[in-house]
Amino acid sequence: MSREDLKEETLNLHRTFRGKIEVTSKLPVDTEEDLSLVYTPGVADICQAIVDNPDEADELTSKGNMVAVVTDGTAVLGLGDIGPKAAMPVMEGKSLLFKKFAGIDAFPICLDTKNTEEIISIVKALAPTFSGINLEDISSPRCFEIEARLKQELDIPVFHDDQHGTAIVVLAALINSLKITGKSKSSIKVVINGAGAAGLAIADLLLYAGFHDVTLVSLEGVIRKGASWMNERQAVMSERTNLNGVDGGLSEAIVGADVFIGVSAPEILSKNQIQMMKRDPIIFAMANPVPEIYPEDALEAGARIVGTGRSDYPNQINNLLAFPGIFKGALNQKVRDITVDMKVAAAEGIAAVVSDEELCPEYVIPSALNKTVAQAVAHAVERTVSNKVECFV
């Protein structure tokens, strides 16, 4: 379908159905008896049961399976700060995907405020309605503060998908790619181009997962100790990355790298730069819709494995592989927090969906539409929790 046809069909579809989600009833209300069961007077007994034991709210109401998809509309897709009303189609889409891929009820919350403290206090006040919070499309660096504070102050899991969803799927794709190139995570050099929310989260997760040599490159240049232009989060990361103290930009950082991960801008990686990398370069060019380099060019320049954010090329690095299963596992186990161990387990769960027989340079990551992935991820997350319980015993 051409871009123009897609636009027309998308608009028609949204207008005809008036959006994508609806709130439906699981029970009938046709008789007096139905009404007395779902509403008064019967409902008073359900209220009382929750007064007696607040944990019952998870079992007796929709709360136990309900996730909020929260945004302030400040960093939506490639569109930027388009505000809460215009962000709704994305949040609704996310809610729909939660349901389709993990059976989770998710509701879009588009907030008419950009004030960090206000967003934190609103989400805290909303918490009794939900069992998980998926933060979405909130601009950096505010997203860090908002997520960190909510994780600390709420007893339900909080997950900023733009950071961790992306990081998990990248890690999954890397785990499988390294099997093909026969390299080990502790000995390779990874360059991440883009040092916003996603880039920083990828660096964080890779380092935790045992990758050793990671270098971040921002628009201002390579993240390095002492650079004056870094934000707080970048400064912290400068202590753990760029082991050789490289100065300059992408051209300097890319020399001798094994992996290029792009969460940045269209067509900023050249064939020449790929030729400066080590043998069997791995290229994940995730800028959307135009990647950092087109796959055909990357392959021509010698890349062994290429992934993008697009569905029309092999190896689509899509958050959809992570967030439904992560939340499914978290809700099933009623965890208070989504830990880094769970994120690593989720990545391993995604990677393991591709069997050794199937694994090849064009297939290092399952299709975004593979509905078995969410279950695999949920199981991996759940095992992390039960393992931990076993350790305590």
Next chain:
Amino acid sequence: MSREDLKEETLNLHRTFRGKIEVTSKLPVDTEEDLSLVYTPGVADICQAIVDNPDEADELTSKGNMVAVVTDGTAVLGLGDIGPKAAMPVMEGKSLLFKKFAGIDAFPICLDTKNTEEIISIVKALAPTFSGINLEDISSPRCFEIEARLKQELDIPVFHDDQHGTAIVVLAALINSLKITGKSKSSIKVVINGAGAAGLAIADLLLYAGFHDVTLVSLEGVIRKGASWMNERQAVMSERTNLNGVDGGLSEAIVGADVFIGVSAPEILSKNQIQMMKRDPIIFAMANPVPEIYPEDALEAGARIVGTGRSDYPNQINNLLAFPGIFKGALNQKVRDITVDMKVAAAEGIAAVVSDEELCPEYVIPSALNKTVAQAVAHAVERTVSNKVECFV
């Protein structure tokens, strides 16, 4: 079904289904093309269309048909201040009824704060997600301030159902009752027992609708000019009610009354008191589950028409007759506010569902389960709007 059986079945039902509502998708997501239409890259065009024209949010997203059912859990049923988690079963029930009776998507929002200013600012921040706000089970007098401020500061309708829903259905029942007793609204005396949110709203609406002589009785006594114990709202109402300056309590106020409306406590109206009323007393005893007087006793004492809040007696005065249709009309017409004229029109719409042939003392108000009522109410509300437009022309 016995009260104990009802309790057990209600608990089983809620536990089996894990609550009553779910968030479902209106569209399939099975192919790459589906995904490109409901999510990226297609969704960006929907966002852009709303950036270009914010009103399109009503047509292109679920917002246009979405109502928030907001509570802080401070005045839930007869249970009182049970908090936001325990209030959820009621709010979910309400959401379900919105869908079943009016096709409206409604989502429960249970807030973990009792601070009036915080509730106001949270609901304002949530507004981009919704096209209407139904306030529910918020304690008096905070509910007055919250509703008044939100009506003023938001451009979507705000409706506190405990006040106005009840008032509308009472007015509907009164309109039909007066046809039977042959009395006129301007010449009769109405006593409302209970001067909280519901009682005050009933008084307000009756006065607006042309009733002349209304007296409110609170636990402290008859609402009368200069009484020291009144709250602000009661003081305002004391200027417009109790035309004869009656002092004392219900026993004093009831003498010579034509109508008793109870939104108060179990069994506080005696047969003796009914015998002090004018001929053909109309008794709406709405305390739940035990009414101010049981219908059999009221009839024995000479009452002509008796209504309660219960489904097992004739003439159930149930908010369910009002709120689905009110919001349906408001959303259809995209009104910014639910006006008093709309409330009166809604009451007339409900009353008109009972035909002259059907009308009798045991049937002055349609069944709560009559699914034609919401449509009749919606039409009545919509006509108010289009009439107003015609007046401007």
